Amino acid sequence: MEGGLHNPWEKLIQPGMVHGSLYSDELIFKEELEKIWFKTWVYVGHESEVPNTNDFVTKSVGPMPVLMVRNQHGEISLLLNRCPHRGNAVCVQHKGNRKSFTCPYHSWTFANDGRLMNYAFPEGYAGTDKSGLGLAKVPRVASYRGFVFASMAQDGPSLEQHLGGARRTLDQACENSPTGELDLSAGFLRHRTRANWKFILENECDGYHPAFVHSSIFSVADSAIGSLYGNDAVAVTRGLGNGHTEVDPRPEFRRRDQPMSWFGTTADKLPEYTAQMNAAYGDERARQIMIDGMPHVMIFPNLFIAEIQIFVIQPVSAVESIQHVTAIQFKDSPEINRRLRQQTMGSVGPAGFLLADDTEMYERNQRGLEIRSPEYLYLKRGEHRERRDDDGFVVGHSTDDLPSREIWKHYRTLMEAC
Incomplete structure (x- = not known):
């Protein structure tokens, strides 16, 4: 039975029975990422893991790495751990306390709220607008009783509705x-x-x-x-x-x-x-x-x-x-x-x-x-x-x-x- 975007779900998932391909098909897995992991609410971490201003821990949304940060303003945000320049991870530490993150590849530096602060040899970027070159953020972040959840969807049910x-x-x-x-x-x-x-x-x-x-x-x-x-x-x-x-x-x-x-x-x-x-x-x-x-x-x-x-x-x-x-x-x-x-x-x-x-x-x-x-x-x-x-x-x-x-x-x- 073929996997992919045109799966006959009524055949794969029947009352009290599920098809074995649901556990091994790579095309089904890719579709799960889009429809579940990158769309619904996913648990990321707990507020107690970043108790102090500038604390961070590396987490994930599905297979995608994110940084859970209590930024300089004391707010918890989730930043995608990818430099906009060439895609390198801007942070490889598991946890720590930082006001900024510097990409090890070409030394682009970002504030812990995601803003691009500077890049190496800035004369090569004369006239460039930095505002659109910051670290991407998870669109929706919400917490309940200290449990922090993320949704990559711009809109949808609230966290309380999901829970x-x-x-x-x-x-x-x-x-x-x-x-x-x-x-x-x-x-x-x-x-x-x-x-x-x-x-x-x-x-x-x-x-x-x-x-x-x-x-x-x-x-x-x-x-x-x-x-x-x-x-x-x-x-x-x-x-x-x-x-x-x-x-x-x-x-x-x-x-x-x-x-x-x-x-x-x-x-x-x-x-x-x-x-x-x-x-x-x-x-x-x-x-x-x-x-x-x-x-x-x-x-x-x-x-x-x-x-x-x-x-x-x-x-x-x-x-x-x-x-x-x-x-x-x-x-x-x-x-x-x-x-x-x-x-x-x-x-x-x-x-x-x-x-x-x-x-x-x-x-x-x-x-x-x-x-x-x-x-x-x-x-x-x-x-x-x-x-x-x-x-x-x-x-x-x-x-x-x-x-x-x-x-x-x-x-x-x-x-x-x-």
Whole structure:
């Protein structure tokens, strides 16, 4: 089945079934860049990564490198990391503090708000208008609760419209911080995988695999997390609209009725954090927040909040992706932050268990698609027990394929759009 601009999407994406070429066709990948990565809202970074004036970090919109800068005016802007002269990257550092960027090729210098300040041997540019030769900017930048998103489209839905039902999960994450703020400045690990980005997207809220793929870490760590993903689980999967999905474990944690069970501990083992939460929210509300815990949500197309860490998916090609991962930190809460960092390293660090398991599965999936039969992947688990919750969102069992089905519905809508 041929890929490209004239794909019969109704054949490639059918109810509960998707064609294997969607994970490997380079023409489809190029079309995804135009219709998803360069058109919709994409997560870029967090305000806490550039706390001071003139701070910057290198980020990406899809495969395209950008600079997230808190410029001289204290505003966060996103600059495309490409010199207008010959296309060289004007900055190759991962992060730092600069008032300006100088291209290493021909020494064009730009202010950190994008303006061209000067170029080497300026007599060669006599009469040139510099105003149109600055660094290009991402057309639309918006943030919600400190999470910074970008859209390469000049117009379209607002960020809040894009987030829709997923806003609640970002609120939930921030509520777990006594200050109501997260800190994502601990530094990112980068994991490259030979797999299509959508295998990662689907996996993040797939509750069918953990009992098998992650059985070793659950047994070694004596973790109760595995109980969220079994036949008797009361946790649910949910489609939040616009391709956003979640595994919602709150029903299970509320059944346990134990603050900090989500973190595999008890409140008495984190006395400073518990005192901070009680002071911030009052004892009753703090107890409920610490029972519900952090969200497990995949915000389409690239932001995954996995309780104690976040993943950012970066597509590189049709068959290669990078996952950027960092520990979530609660602003001004050193006691729990230390444990958040330790557990993140144990699960997704260079010698961690969890991400190694998943990456092996992604790459096996990708290799498996070289086998041409059957043509379609089967995603119908739990179709018969889908239901609507009180907010009108589609809900299923924690082990159902509902998240994948919701992702592919939204994906098809985007790809069929003009």
